[in-house]
Amino acid sequence: MIFVFHLLDKPDSAALRTAVRPEHKACIAQVAERMAFAGPLLADDGKTMLGSLLAIDFDSRAAAEAWQANEPFTRAGLYASSSVLAFTNLWPQKVGFAPAE
Template sequence: MLYVFHLIDRPGSAALRLQTRPEHKACLAQLQERIAFAGPLLQDDGQTMIGSLLVIDFPGRAAAEAWLAQEPFHRSGLYASVQIHAFSNLWPQRIGFAP
């Protein structure tokens, strides 16, 4: 089942995000075959990162939560807000995805 991770950074944590980002990306690379999409949430300037949006296939909520517990951004305390939701993708993507 797909799970959406809607994760909002703590205010003033830009340096922590940049410092932890290589470890975060390595963690995501370990399950790249199960990622529907993943990327930073941005302010309207299109550059300032304020959180993360991930959609990843897991066998169930317990597995999704276990993965998040060990994820580097989460472990570092970057996120002020964490929401996890089961998701059913019913619409074919046409824009916003690399070819």
């Protein structure tokens, strides 16, 4: 089942996010084949990172929560709030979709 992780950073945590990001990306790479989508949540300026949104397939909620507990941003204390929700993707992904510039 796909689980969506909605994760919001603590205020003034940009330096922590930057410092831990290489470890976070390595952790994400380990589940890349099970990932529906992932990326930072941004402020309206399109640059300032405010959190993370990930959708990853896990066998159970317990497995999803265990993964998040060991994820580097979580271990570093980056997030002010987090939620993990089951998700069903009813719309196929657009081929060649590119973010707005």
